[in-house]
Amino acid sequence: MSPYRSYHGTAAYSPPEYYSRGEYCGWPATVWSLGILMFAMLCGHFPSDFDLHLLQYKRWSKPGLSKVPLPKEITLTFLANKGHRVPEIIRLLDWTDHPDHFVTVLECPSPCENLVEFMRRHGGSLDEHTVRQIMWQATNAAHMCCLRRVLHRDVKLENLLINRETSEVKLIDFGCGDILRMSPYRSYHVGFW
Template identity: 40%
Template sequence: MTPADAASRKAPLGGAAPCPPLPGPPWFRLGRALSKSDSAVPPARAEKPPLEQLYRQGPLLGSGGCGSVYSGTRLADGAPVAIKRVSRERISEWARLRNGALVPLELALLWMVSRPGFRGVVQLLDWFEVPEGFALVMERPQRCQDLWYFLHQRRFLTEPVARGLFRQVLEAVRHCSSRGVLHRDIKAENVLVDLATGEAKLIDFGCGTILQDTIYTRMSGTPEYSPPEWILVGCYHGQPATIWSLGILLYELVCGHLPFHTNEDIVRGQLVFPPRVSQECQHLIRWCLSMEPTHRPCLEDLFEHSWLQEPCLAQETAEMHP
């Protein structure tokens, strides 16, 4: 991990795009899609006490283009939580609930992927409309670290450790796809690692949207993870763009730095690997980072790749600690 990589931890693009958005209010289009499924977010109960009576807000954990996240505690049982506050003027896309109310699209997406029994995505526990906007209450593992800092402490990850974490990220992405959600900002900073268990969770759906088969003409995410088709033609399909970002993530895990830093780097597509990276791992990364979107694997292809077929080793959990 180099100083240049540390300096390049840029905030997400936050929905900015050179192309105009699709015609019509985004919340109407997305709200219609949500209201046709059982995934629509239920309205908050009118009798629910205010946020301050149920949760205690603690220190700031981090902030970005989509809001500020604070540590917190659930007063009923002392459980640790994360409280994300999003101001109304920073919300670029909305979803309409069954009762007609508008909520941030991020809230709706979190509700869609929050399902009991699946632990690979951060769970939405509660939400509130507050004077300045909205507060989202999410689970917070007590001993956790985002994957960027986890990697930074070790410079790079051995392939067994990278394999175990990457496999969990793939499971999370598959779960999101099954729920009709496109994350759009898969990167090391948005993967939370529980240092006690080695469990990985995909977090921060602030750049996410509804998964569709047709092209997207707006980009949200982090510039260094942008696929070449976005740079060259200003549009992309959701699944191939996701595969590209997964290739960037895996390269960063095993090499210790990002492969590309500028649009020119991305379009050039030149990859250099240190000798320690196995040929199988290199093949998987190169496949994900194919310049032509149709040449990239689908998600199920990744699960079947020989590099990911290696059995899990005890070493994977043992190396969670620095």
């Protein structure tokens, strides 16, 4: 597999290979962002340079891994849902295209909130059991996206909805994503928050 040369997700979740070598591989980058997600949920903050320094002695990735067209976000959401139902991926119910924007109708789990709000309500960090439940679902969603040739590129706390009553998780917002491909990406569009 050829590495990507651009990254379109949130900078805090980007793989270190992108900054050190200017390229990264899709599957390991997805695993990396899931690791950042898990760290943030367990510790209540993003890894600092010191945290990363402490972890540098462990292996992070293996070399070589790490008509009018539809709007990309709609296409990727549709592709991520193609095939058997994956409950951890938000469903696209309908969409409308306008000259300067588009409107999507997505399923709306209720009552739900994103993981940032969920963590705030739980004191800023989560217990290991809850993190395991969330990570299993987030990992399954990311894995199914990759199997369906969708690179989400922005798996983060804000892009995971959780049902407050059932703890069911849904991956949302495919706006930074792309088709998962073998050839490298050549640009990176960082979203800051």
